[in-house]
Amino acid sequence: MKNIINVLLILPAVLPVLCSCGGRSQDAVSAPRQFPSATVPGVITDRAEAAEYMAEHFWDEFTDTSSVFACDSALVNGVRQGDLEQAFSDYAGILEMVDLKQAEASVKRLYERIESFERRDTSTNVFEAVAALAERYLYDPNSPLRNEDFYLPLAEGLSEYEGFSEAERASYAYTARMCSLNRTGQKAADFEFSDKNGNLRSLYGIEAECTLLFFSNPGCEACKSIIMTLESDPAVDRLISKRKLAVVNIYIDEDIASWYSYMPIYPDNWYNGYDPNLIIRTDLLYNVRAIPSLYLLDRDKRVIMKDAPEPRVLSYIASLAAE
Numbered sequence: 001m002k003n004i005i006n007v008l009l010i011l012p013a014v015l016p017v018l019c020s021c022g023g024r025s026q027d028a029v030s031a032p033r034q035f036p037s038a039t040v041p042g043v044i045t046d047r048a049e050a051a052e053y054m055a056e057h058f059w060d061e062f063t064d065t066s067s068v069f070a071c072d073s074a075l076v077n078g079v080r081q082g083d084l085e086q087a088f089s090d091y092a093g094i095l096e097m098v099d100l101k102q103a104e105a106s107v108k109r110l111y112e113r114i115e116s117f118e119r120r121d122t123s124t125n126v127f128e129a130v131a132a133l134a135e136r137y138l139y140d141p142n143s144p145l146r147n148e149d150f151y152l153p154l155a156e157g158l159s160e161y162e163g164f165s166e167a168e169r170a171s172y173a174y175t176a177r178m179c180s181l182n183r184t185g186q187k188a189a190d191f192e193f194s195d196k197n198g199n200l201r202s203l204y205g206i207e208a209e210c211t212l213l214f215f216s217n218p219g220c221e222a223c224k225s226i227i228m229t230l231e232s233d234p235a236v237d238r239l240i241s242k243r244k245l246a247v248v249n250i251y252i253d254e255d256i257a258s259w260y261s262y263m264p265i266y267p268d269n270w271y272n273g274y275d276p277n278l279i280i281r282t283d284l285l286y287n288v289r290a291i292p293s294l295y296l297l298d299r300d301k302r303v304i305m306k307d308a309p310e311p312r313v314l315s316y317i318a319s320l321a322a323e
Contacts, residue, residue: 031078032074032075032079032080032083033069033078033079034083035062035079035083035084035086035087036061036062036079037058037061038053038054038059038060040053040054041053048097048098051094051097051098052098052102055094055095055097055098055102055103056102056105056106058106059091059109059110059113059114059130060113062079062087062126063110063113063116063117063126065117065120065121071123071124071125072125076125076129076130081129084133085133088130088133088134088137089137092137092138092145092147092150095107095150100184103149103150104149104152107134107138107151107152107153108154110130110134110154111153111157112157114126114127114130114131115127115157118163122163131154131158134154135151135154138150138151138154139175139179141290141293142290143309144309144311145309146307147306148178148179148183148287148307149183149184149306151175151179152179152180152183155172155175155176156172156176158172159172159173159175159176178283178287178289181283181285181286181287182285182286182287182295182303182306183303184303184304184305184306185302185303186302186303187300187303188203188213188295188301188302188303189203189285190203190204190301191203191275191279191280191285192276192277193248193271193273193274193275193276194273194274194275194276195271195272195273196260196263200276201271201273203248203301204301206246207243207246208245208299209244209245209298209299209320210239210244210246210296210297210298210299210304210317211245211246211247211301212245212246212247212248212294212295212296212297212313212317213248213294213296213297214250214292214293214294214295215250215251215252215286215288215292215293215294216249216251216291216292217251217253217291217292218251218255218258218259218261218262218265219258219262220291220292222291222292222310223291223292224265226292226294227265229314230247230314230317231267233321235318235321236317236321237269238321239317239320239321240270245317245320246270246271247267247271248270248271248273249266249270249271249273250274250275250280251273251274251275252274252275252278252280252281253278253281254278256274259274287307289307294307294308294310295307295308296308296313304316
């Protein structure tokens with residue numbers, strides 16, 4: 001992500017650029033323009049406050065409906081598709097800089113603004129383009145910026161949008177329901193799992209200051225990479241031995257024979273098990289959309305990170321080892 005906060009802190013305040021596809025009484029400006037990013041006021045010099053300001057105002061100028069800019073296959077409200085995508089990537093990074101409530105409020109505000117844009121003029125492509133980018137960056141399981149907590153307000157808004165069919169609204173309602181499972185700050189759902197000896201254990205029965213809940217599959221190369229990274233780090237072993245960290249490695253599918261054959265790959269000091277009742281894969285407890293899927297839980301099994309990208313999880317574990 002571009003270091004947008006640092007850049008904006010050193011720029012002087014400028015007058016806002018008016019922009020929109022609404023107002024058909026004017027002729028649309030067809031020439032491409034730069035994404036009209038918000039500018040942090042000069043009186044804000046604190047980095048955290050600057051991030052909060054940007055989270056709240058990032059989309060204000062782009063979604064202003066007082067002027068007209070071209071919307072076609074190449075342009076979204078006058079901004080090239082690639083430039084808009086870069087802007088959304090920057091925005092997703094800014095959401096990570098503020099607390100969860102502020103991030104959720106920011107996404108809810110973004111949804112309200114693009115919906116208002118759509119209601120004003122359904123011939124524009126702002127609503128569709130921004131909603132698609134939000135899904136790609138915040139919800140796609142392959143996105144390194146994915147965060148279901150951030151995507152939830154947008155999914156909720158889409159589930160109630162009258163411009164969609166009943167089936168489309170139902171689909172977004174299901175997505176919102178899945179995003180609501182095991183939210184950051186809430187207690188993770190408990191479940192039982194069977195170890196290689198047939199003993200039943202439970203997630204809540206694991207005692208550690210921090211638990212890494214790791215949904216994996218035998219033969220999954222990405223899973224194997226995570227296993228090797230953690231196993232090769234002596235600091236992880238020290239954390240486990242001191243009960244500062246527990247790794248609960250769970251298989252949720254049916255091919256138990258393959259799981260047993262993969263047992264030599266799994267470290268002995270992990271809690272390795274499978275879901276004997278196949279409850280997790282029903283999406284009733286966890287929304288495991290892709291493997292691997294990583295959660296971090298605190299001592300009380302409250303969610304610290306939910307289905308988080310591998311680098312963020314590994315960075316957090318490294319910070320535990322540095323304490």
